[in-house]
Amino acid sequence: MPEWIRLALVIAAKDVRAELRSKTALLSATVFASLVLVIFNFARDPTALSATDLAPSALWVTFAFAAMVAMNRSFTVEREHGALDGLLLAPVPSSALFAGKLLANLAFVAAVEAVALPLFVLFFNVDLSRALPGIIGTAALATIGFVAVGTIFGAMAVRTRFAELMLPVLLLPFMVPPLIGAVQVTSRLLAARPLSEMMGWLRLLAVYDVVFVTLAALAFAFVVEE
Amino acid sequence: MPSSDGGILAAVSLERSFGHVRVLRGIDLEVRRGDVLVVVGPNGAGKTTLLRVLAGLARPSAGEVRVLGRKLERTAPETRRPIGFVSHQSLLYDDLTLAENVALAARLYGMARPRAAAMHALQSVELAERAHQRPRELSRGLLQRAAVARALVHDPLLLLLDEPFTGLDVPAAERLRELLLERQRRGLGLLLVTHHLEEAWDLATRVAVLSGGRWLLEEGRVGPLVEFLPRYRALVNA
Amino acid sequence: MTILAGTAPIVTLDRARVVVRRGVIISGVALLGIAVVVVLALGFTPVEARQGLAQKIFYLHVPSAWCTLLAFSLVGIAGGLYLWLEDPRLDRFAAASAEVGVAFATVMLTTGPIWAKPIWGTWWTWDARLTLTLFLFFLFVGYLALRAAVHDRHERARFSAVVGIMGLLLVPFVHLSVYLFRTLHPQPIVLKPSEPSLPWEMLRTLLISTAMFTLLYIGYVTIRYGIALAADAREERDVG
Numbered sequence: 001m002p003e004w005i006r007l008a009l010v011i012a013a014k015d016v017r018a019e020l021r022s023k024t025a026l027l028s029a030t031v032f033a034s035l036v037l038v039i040f041n042f043a044r045d046p047t048a049l050s051a052t053d054l055a056p057s058a059l060w061v062t063f064a065f066a067a068m069v070a071m072n073r074s075f076t077v078e079r080e081h082g083a084l085d086g087l088l089l090a091p092v093p094s095s096a097l098f099a100g101k102l103l104a105n106l107a108f109v110a111a112v113e114a115v116a117l118p119l120f121v122l123f124f125n126v127d128l129s130r131a132l133p134g135i136i137g138t139a140a141l142a143t144i145g146f147v148a149v150g151t152i153f154g155a156m157a158v159r160t161r162f163a164e165l166m167l168p169v170l171l172l173p174f175m176v177p178p179l180i181g182a183v184q185v186t187s188r189l190l191a192a193r194p195l196s197e198m199m200g201w202l203r204l205l206a207v208y209d210v211v212f213v214t215l216a217a218l219a220f221a222f223v224v225e226e
Numbered sequence: 227m228p229s230s231d232g233g234i235l236a237a238v239s240l241e242r243s244f245g246h247v248r249v250l251r252g253i254d255l256e257v258r259r260g261d262v263l264v265v266v267g268p269n270g271a272g273k274t275t276l277l278r279v280l281a282g283l284a285r286p287s288a289g290e291v292r293v294l295g296r297k298l299e300r301t302a303p304e305t306r307r308p309i310g311f312v313s314h315q316s317l318l319y320d321d322l323t324l325a326e327n328v329a330l331a332a333r334l335y336g337m338a339r340p341r342a343a344a345m346h347a348l349q350s351v352e353l354a355e356r357a358h359q360r361p362r363e364l365s366r367g368l369l370q371r372a373a374v375a376r377a378l379v380h381d382p383l384l385l386l387l388d389e390p391f392t393g394l395d396v397p398a399a400e401r402l403r404e405l406l407l408e409r410q411r412r413g414l415g416l417l418l419v420t421h422h423l424e425e426a427w428d429l430a431t432r433v434a435v436l437s438g439g440r441w442l443l444e445e446g447r448v449g450p451l452v453e454f455l456p457r458y459r460a461l462v463n464a
Numbered sequence: 465m466t467i468l469a470g471t472a473p474i475v476t477l478d479r480a481r482v483v484v485r486r487g488v489i490i491s492g493v494a495l496l497g498i499a500v501v502v503v504l505a506l507g508f509t510p511v512e513a514r515q516g517l518a519q520k521i522f523y524l525h526v527p528s529a530w531c532t533l534l535a536f537s538l539v540g541i542a543g544g545l546y547l548w549l550e551d552p553r554l555d556r557f558a559a560a561s562a563e564v565g566v567a568f569a570t571v572m573l574t575t576g577p578i579w580a581k582p583i584w585g586t587w588w589t590w591d592a593r594l595t596l597t598l599f600l601f602f603l604f605v606g607y608l609a610l611r612a613a614v615h616d617r618h619e620r621a622r623f624s625a626v627v628g629i630m631g632l633l634l635v636p637f638v639h640l641s642v643y644l645f646r647t648l649h650p651q652p653i654v655l656k657p658s659e660p661s662l663p664w665e666m667l668r669t670l671l672i673s674t675a676m677f678t679l680l681y682i683g684y685v686t687i688r689y690g691i692a693l694a695a696d697a698r699e700e701r702d703v704g
Contacts, residue, residue: 003336010333018321081361082315086376088283089311090334091303149630156623160613170606170627173599177637180645200644208637215633219626222547225300226284226619244616 004096011087011100016107018077025073025108033066033116041123055124056186060142060179062116063109067143070108071150072167074101075158088224098220102151102213109147113139131189138189141202142182145209149174152216155223174212181205233258234308234384234415235280239289242275249275251439253289257384262406262416264426264447267436268462273419274314276436277388280417281311294383307335310382314389316373318361324348325357328376335380347379348372351405367398374405384415391425399425423458427451437462477697484690491683497676498524501669509669521579523669527677528572529593533635534681535565536600539607540632543625555621556696558628559611560688564681566604572597592642599638603631 019025040058078084087097117135121128128135150171157166181201188198233256240253249272257263267273278284280291282298282305291298296305318327325344332340332347348354351371361369370390377385385406391399406429410416419436420426427447434444435458442461505523542558545551576594577587588594607627614620 006336007334010330014319014322014330017326018319021321077319077321080320081318082313083317083319085283085311085313085315086317086331087334089281089306089309090331091305091307091336092334093303094300152626152630156610156626159619159623160610162613166610166613169609173602173606173638174630174634176599177634177641180641184645204637204640204644211633211637212630215630219629221300222622222626226278244618 004093004099007092007096008099008103011092011097012103012107015074015077015101015104019073019104019108025070026111029066029069029108029112030115032069033062033112034119036062036065037116037119037123053187055120055126055190056183058124059116059120059186060183062120063113063139063143063182064146064175064179066112066116067109067147067150068168068171070112071105071147071154072157072164074105074108074151075154076163079158084224094221094224095217097224098151098217101155102148102216105147105151105154106144109143110140113143126190130192131186134189135186138182138185138202138205141205141209142178145178145205145212146171146175148209148213148216152220152223155220178205178208181208234294235417236292237280237289238292240276240279240286240291241288242272242279242284243287249439250279250286253436253441255434255441255444257415257417259383259413259415260410260431262410262418262429262431263434263444264423264430264432265417265419265434265436266421266423266426266458267419269421271436272439273421273436274388277311277386277417277419281309281386282306283311307380308383310377310380310385312370312373312377312385312387312390314392316361316369317376318369318372320360320362323358323360324353324364324372324375327361327372328379331376332379337380343379344375347375350378351375352401366393367395367401370394370398370402371405374402378409382414384417385409387416387418389420389422390418391420391422403429423451423455427454435461477694477701480690480694480697482690483693484687487683487686487688487690489683490686491680494676494680494683497679498673501673501676504669504672509665510663521575523673525572525576525593526670527674528568529597530674531677531681532565532569532572532597532600534678535561535568535685536603536635537632539565539604540628543628543632546621546625547629552617552621555617555624556689556692557685558624560685560692562604562607562611562628563688564684566601566608567684568681569597569601569604573601590642590645592639592646595642596635596638599635603627603634607631 037058040054040061044054075084078087117128117139120126150167153167153170153174157163157170160166181204184201185198185205236256237253240250241248242250253276255263265273265276275284279286282291282300285300293305293308296302298305318324319330322330325341325348328344328347329340332343337343345354345357348357351374353368353371353375356364356368361372364372370393374385374390387406390402394402403425406414406416410429416429418426418429430447432444433447433454435442443457501523505520509520509523511519538561539558542554542561546554546558573594580589581587607624610627611620611624614623
């Protein structure tokens with residue numbers, strides 16, 4: 001396989017292994033996700049707002065915030081003993097470094113989403129039997145975009161003093177288009193609407209992914225060099 | 227392939243500025259096989275910056291670094307391969323064992339059998355029994371040896387060391403010196419920056435003084451440290 | 465330590481003062497022009513049939529939104545050029561444009577609802593212009609927060625440039641999202657600053673207003689740039 005893919009996988013594997021050992025990001029993100037879902041559920045008036053109206057927004061807000069918790073960790077761990085220098089010293093092109101970090105972040109966020117989804121079904125009592133493949137597909141499509149932006153912003157935020165605050169401040173505007181798209185598609189999926197009604201949004205998500213993954217990959221070199 | 231005169235690393239007219247502050251001014255240096263170049267200077271002289279530029283971690287504002295005759299650039303990652311770097315931080319991941327940490331470095335350098343290379347490197351620094359421990363379980367001296375193992379796993383031609391003796395007690399410093407000397411005999415080049423000249427004096431083949439970003443002196447190490455110190459102080463206080 | 469002579473002209477306090485003075489003059493002219501526009505809008509432009517007098521805010525809001533977008537676009541473009549050319553002047557300009565842009569956005573986002581509530585009964589409407597300005601506001605805030613948090617000036621310039629470029633490319637997606645949202649969710653009869661079909665007098669007032677606001681943007685950015693020059697000059701002098 002091409003060298004940069006191998007290097008990206010080495011880096012991603014390292015991140016995943018380290019996270020599985022310490023579990024800090026996964027645990028905090030999962031707890032966070034559960035809390036948000038519970039709050040959403042308790043906060044609504046069931047007679048005024050049906051579960052299916054609120055559900056897509058609740059789900060995606062949960063995914064979004066839990067993803068940020070997970071992504072923050074990814075670069076914090078590089079700061080601890082200057083380990084990022086170790087990656088930069090090696091003959092690793094910055095595209096491989098970005099790809100590795102992106103893959104690891106996607107794995108973390110996917111794990112959190114996988115835990116949050118059943119909780120979502122539980123709390124909101126939604127029937128996912130027909131919508132599930134569509135929801136998983138939409139989740140993948142929307143997640144890639146904002147995780148790519150989160151990966152590069154995480155690399156920047158970690159060099160600042162208030163990294164945990166800086167990442168959300170930078171990232172939130174970039175999360176809005178994919179989130180809106182995801183919510184729109186999810187609510188139509190839950191209402192079993194025809195595919196034609198979702199095409200516009202799905203195209204938005206796809207184009208967003210292509211543009212921002214590419215852009216983040218290209219810009220990453222400028223962020224990690226000194 | 228090493229150049230014919232055995233030169234591994236060369237710096238030409240190296241400059242590095244942060245905003246208006248010139249941290250490195252017009253540095254020229256060369257390190258050959260078997261050289262141990264010890265660079266001394268007061269704090270704030272630019273020693274760490276110099277090392278980071280030589281290692282390819284930071285870009286010079288002017289001038290260039292050449293490794294085996296090829297210019298060091300971030301866009302050409304392969305040029306960094308012959309270099310190993312021991313920072314004052316360990317560059318290790320807390321959640322991975324020593325063996326995993328060093329094997330990771332081996333993988334990043336594309337070595338054929340990373341785990342074997344990692345064990346070999348750990349053996350050479352006498353840390354093989356602790357291969358399954360995590361960095362947080364180690365003392366500073368042991369962590370330093372682990373960092374050296376990590377830096378050496380890919381068989382670099384040149385090792386850059388940033389204040390390697392800081393925080394080491396006398397036996398640990400002696401162990402480190404022996405290890406470095408042994409490698410040097412086998413052809414490894416060393417460039418070591420320190421402000422504790424006593425620790426590194428016996429190791430050096432050449433000594434250089436960096437002060438205020440300027441390369442003030444470079445000569446072969448002859449004579450005992452006590453003769454050099456007054457000259458060093460005079461240079462630095464000038 | 466001696467001062468590094470770079471490729472950019474050496475910064476002096478005198479030059480900075482000249483730049484600031486120029487900016488003040490331009491801004492003064494622009495503000496005068498805007499006052500003229502207000503008079504024009506109230507006295508010499510026909511009243512819109514459906515919304516009446518309330519629609520007149522349009523002549524101030526549209527140019528404000530335009531200036532905010534202009535400011536951000538230039539932040540992004542200057543950022544891209546900086547990554548290519550590494551000229552610190554580009555970074556200084558981008559920072560100035562961001563600060564002026566966030567000011568324009570803030571004014572628009574505060575006057576908008578304040579105007580809308582008594583006139584149309586609602587604080588906020590998700591119309592394209594207001595939504596975009598809100599987004600630009602958040603992007604500016606993130607941009608400026610990042611600049612404040614990074615101390616090394618090369619790193620700050622590079623990071624800002626990356627955020628600027630990415631933000632600029634976000635704008636079409638925001639626009640597209642709003643468009644998709646509105647075509648699928650027809651709004652109730654919304655009472656908000658809309659674009660009426662424009663007879664000549666209205667268009668004239670709008671264009672003059674846009675020109676004056678753009679001039680004001682130029683003036684403010686010039687002032688801010690001059691202040692940044694002064695800060696750099698002082699730093700050079702203190703260090704040197």
